[in-house]
Structures are given as C-alpha cells and as structure tokens.
Amino acid sequence: MKVIIQDGEFDPWKAVQEYQSENIADGKHGASVTFIGSMRDFNDGVDDLSKMYLDHYPGMTEKHIERVCEDALNKWDVLDAFVVHRVGNIAPNDAIVLVAVWSEHRAMAFDACRFIINDLKHRAPFWKREANEDGERWVEGNTVDEVADQHSDMAKRAS
Amino acid sequence: MKVIIQDGEFDPWKAVQEYQSENIADGKHGASVTFIGSMRDFNDGVDDLSKMYLDHYPGMTEKHIERVCEDALNKWDVLDAFVVHRVGNIAPNDAIVLVAVWSEHRAMAFDACRFIINDLKHRAPFWKREANEDGERWVEGNTVDEVADQHSDMAKRAS
Amino acid sequence: MKIAIKYFASMRDTMGKANESVDISEKSSVADLWGAVTQNPMPENTLIAVNMEYTSSEHVLNEGDEVAFFPPVTGG
Amino acid sequence: MKIAIKYFASMRDTMGKANESVDISEKSSVADLWGAVTQNPMPENTLIAVNMEYTSSEHVLNEGDEVAFFPPVTGG
Numbered sequence: 001m002k003v004i005i006q007d008g009e010f011d012p013w014k015a016v017q018e019y020q021s022e023n024i025a026d027g028k029h030g031a032s033v034t035f036i037g038s039m040r041d042f043n044d045g046v047d048d049l050s051k052m053y054l055d056h057y058p059g060m061t062e063k064h065i066e067r068v069c070e071d072a073l074n075k076w077d078v079l080d081a082f083v084v085h086r087v088g089n090i091a092p093n094d095a096i097v098l099v100a101v102w103s104e105h106r107a108m109a110f111d112a113c114r115f116i117i118n119d120l121k122h123r124a125p126f127w128k129r130e131a132n133e134d135g136e137r138w139v140e141g142n143t144v145d146e147v148a149d150q151h152s153d154m155a156k157r158a159s
Numbered sequence: 160m161k162v163i164i165q166d167g168e169f170d171p172w173k174a175v176q177e178y179q180s181e182n183i184a185d186g187k188h189g190a191s192v193t194f195i196g197s198m199r200d201f202n203d204g205v206d207d208l209s210k211m212y213l214d215h216y217p218g219m220t221e222k223h224i225e226r227v228c229e230d231a232l233n234k235w236d237v238l239d240a241f242v243v244h245r246v247g248n249i250a251p252n253d254a255i256v257l258v259a260v261w262s263e264h265r266a267m268a269f270d271a272c273r274f275i276i277n278d279l280k281h282r283a284p285f286w287k288r289e290a291n292e293d294g295e296r297w298v299e300g301n302t303v304d305e306v307a308d309q310h311s312d313m314a315k316r317a318s
Numbered sequence: 319m320k321i322a323i324k325y326f327a328s329m330r331d332t333m334g335k336a337n338e339s340v341d342i343s344e345k346s347s348v349a350d351l352w353g354a355v356t357q358n359p360m361p362e363n364t365l366i367a368v369n370m371e372y373t374s375s376e377h378v379l380n381e382g383d384e385v386a387f388f389p390p391v392t393g394g
Numbered sequence: 395m396k397i398a399i400k401y402f403a404s405m406r407d408t409m410g411k412a413n414e415s416v417d418i419s420e421k422s423s424v425a426d427l428w429g430a431v432t433q434n435p436m437p438e439n440t441l442i443a444v445n446m447e448y449t450s451s452e453h454v455l456n457e458g459d460e461v462a463f464f465p466p467v468t469g470g
Contacts, residue, residue: 017172027200041186060446092186126469127403219370285393286327
C-alpha cells in the first residue's frame with residue numbers, strides 16, 4: 001500500500017503500471033480497478049477555468065488516506081491499493097488523483113476503489129481554488145458529484 | 160468508442176494511455192474508471208494453472224460488446240468507452256480484458272465501467288479453457304465472481 | 319433451405335466439429351434444426367444465436383441463416 | 395497550556411493567518427480555544443482536527459495539541 005501526495009505533474013497510467021510491476025505479485029490478482037480524476041476546464045457553470053491551486057494539510061492528508069486504504073483492504077479482502085494525489089498548481093486536463101486497487105475478483109476491486117475515492121472526496125483535507133478571467137474562488141463542495149452519486153444510488157435501487 | 164479483440168499480449172496501461180491521448184478531448188472529462196482483468200495462476204480450487212486458451216465467436220463478440228458500450232454511453236451520459244479483450248493462448252499474469260470509461264463525473268464512470276464488464280462476463284461469447292498438470296478443462300461459469308457480485312450487492316443494500 | 323451451423327467450446331467437442339451446413343425444410347425452428355443434426359437432447363443451458371444475435375430455440379429460421387450453439391460464456 | 399493552531403483554505407483568508415500559537419487554561423475545549431482567538435462565531439460547517447484526527451468542538455485539549463480549523467474539503 002502506498003499513498004503519495006505530490007506537487008507537480010504525473011502520468012497516472014505510467015504510475016500505476018510502475019507500481020504494479022514493483023509491488024503486485026504475479027498471477028495472484030484477477031482484477032484491478034483504477035479511478036483517475038482530472039481537471040476539467042469547466043465546473044459548476046464556470047466554463048473557462050484557466051488554472052487551479054490545491055491546498056492540503058501536510059501530515060493529516062497522508063495519514064487520513066492511508067487509514068482509508070487500510071479500511072478498504074480489510075473490508076473487501078483487497079490485495080493492495082495505491083493512491084497519488086496532486087497538490088499545488090494544476091492546469092486543465094492534468095490528472096489530480098489516481099486510486100488503484102488490486103483484488104482476486106472484480107466486485108471487491110470496484111467496491112474498494114469507489115469507497116476510497118468517495119472518502120477522499122468527502123473527508124481528506126484538500127481544498128481547491130479555481131481561477132478564471134473573473135478572478136479566483138475557493139470551490140465549495142463537490143456539488144455536481146454529490147448529485148450524481150445520489151442519482152446513481154437511486155438508479156441502482158430502482159433497477 | 161473502440162472494441163479490440165486481440166490474439167497476443169498487450170500492456171493495458173499503455174493501451175488506455177494511448178487511446179486517451181488520441182481520442183479523449185482535453186479538459187472535458189473529470190473522471191476515468193478502468194477495469195483490468197488478469198489471468199490468475201489459480202481458479203476454483205485448481206492452484207497450478209499453467210496456461211489458458213480463450214475461444215470466441217468472431218464477428219458476434221465484437222458486435223455484442225460494441226452494442227453494450229453504446230448502451231452504457233447512452234444510459235450514463237458517458238463520454239467514451241474503450242475495450243480490449245484477448246483471445247487465443249494466455250499465460251498467468253497476462254491481462255485478459257481492459258474496460259476504460261471516461262465521463263464528466265465519477266459516479267457515471269464507475270457505473271458504466273461495471274455495467275460493461277458485468278455484461279461482458281455474462282453475455283459476450285468467450286470461453287476459457289484452462290490447463291494444469293492434470294490436463295485441460297473448459298471453465299464452466301465465473302462462479303466465484305457471481306458469488307462476490309451477489310455478496311457485494313447485499314452488502315450495499317444492507318449498509 | 320440451407321443453414322450454416324457453428325459450435326463453440328465444449329459444444330464443439332460434443333458435436334465433434336466446429337461447423338456444418340444443413341439442408342432443412344422451410345419454416346423450421348432452431349429446435350427443429352437441432353433435431354436434424356443430432357438425436358441427443360439439447361443441453362439445458364445451451365445458448366443460441368441466429369445471425370450473431372441471442373435468441374431462443376423457438377426462433378423460426380430463414381434461408382442462409384447462421385445458427386450458433388454454445389455453452390454459457392466465461393470471458394473477462 | 396500552549397496550543398498550536400492551523401487554518402486552511404477560506405478559513406485562512408478569514409482569519410488572516412495560516413497558523414498561530416495560543417496560551418489557554420488547562421481543560422479548555424476546542425470551542426474555548428475558538429473563543430480565545432476570535433469574537434466571531436465559528437462558521438456552521440467548520441471542520442476540526444486535533445492532532446490530525448477529526449473531532450468535535452467539545453474535544454478537551456491537552457498541552458502541545460495541534461488544532462486545525464478548515465472548511466468542507468473539496469479534493470479528488
């Protein structure tokens with residue numbers, strides 16, 4: 001298990017490929033689920049985002065995410081988890097967060113990956129500050145994603 | 160959208176990275192979810208799998224998966240989907256299947272990716288033939304994953 | 319009318335062939351086709367595709383159709 | 395006793411500083427600490443961590459604790 005908080009660009013596909021080849025035993029995992037969150041150039045009605053700054057709480061952020069990954073590993077019998085999260089200045093289209101999970105079977109990998117990214121969005125101490133031509137603003141809550149999560153949960157119950 | 164049925168090894172992380180850089184517009188997706196299924200060296204009590212052969216129905220397999228991806232794109236407002244599935248001879252630890260989905264928000268990407276891989280496991284015409292020292296056998300159903308799926312669904316409803 | 323048949327996986331082993339071409343009477347169903355190629359009953363969980371679309375054994379065939387018989391799938 | 399305070403994001407802008415060190419009496423709670431540094435009420439959705447663990451404003455502090463105040467998180 002590894003959690004990296006990083007100031008500066010990273011290639012998420014390369015990062016996960018390297019982590020897997022160095023850390024995941026050959027032939028033991030049947031499933032791997034990866035979530036990558038990237039910076040859109042629009043958000044909540046602002047459609048010309050030019051840059052973003054991501055603040056965090058050094059020390060607590062790492063500690064919090066590590067504990068969440070441990071919880072996921074225990075809860076779903078997952079083999080390993082790997083998280084990279086950017087901080088500092090971020091440009092549109094940059095990868096912000098990578099969550100990768102390996103398990104024997106696919107259901108556990110999906111559940112654990114989604115658990116980690118949801119906790120990370122709701123509880124890990126990061127704060128986004130967006131900038132466009134009109135100036136800068138602290139982002140207040142991941143509103144659209146909340147609605148999407150609820151919608152998805154409802155659809156699942158209805159189907 | 161692209162579906163590739165391929166006889167021969169592939170690097171799933173490289174494949175998805177290349178697909179993204181060639182096909183996904185910069186700054187429009189906020190979320191990407193990837194599932195990778197790999198060959199374990201054990202399955203259903205057989206613990207020394209040495210190789211596997213994957214049969215398929217040329218023509219129908221592609222057609223079936225393409226339709227499932229289209230359904231997922233329509234149902235979840237997903238931006239794009241990319242699937243690679245191996246056929247022919249496969250060695251332990253090889254990637255067998257890649258399902259990658261891009262969307263604005265994470266809930267849709269998770270739901271659509273899971274929908275595609277679940278359909279692919281239950282409905283797409285592929286058949287695994289496993290070999291170990293005792294000989295060869297056609298695999299009969301993804302039993303462990305079925306149980307895991309059900310377990311996960313129950314846990315979700317209970318929580 | 320002429321019908322092309324394909325068998326996959328364990329069904330191919332059971333039938334001892336990967337494909338065959340059969341001449342049967344107009345308005346035959348998939349079940350009729352099965353009866354024309356073997357005296358054995360169709361295994362309970364057999365999947366059927368006509369022209370690469372899943373269907374049932376009641377499906378009525380047309381000249382030139384491609385019919386596939388196969389066991390439950392195990393991909394991914 | 396000495397308490398180290400950290401402010402993040404919009405809370406840092408509101409307080410006009412990123413951190414400070416405060417001397418308060420034994421057995422003070424987080425709420426007491428807030429009252430010692432500002433006359434303004436604590437914004438409703440403020441999150442509180444003591445020694446990097448989430449807690450509530452009733453949490454009773456100890457010498458050397460690090461207390462952080464911040465708005466709802468927006469990572470990922």
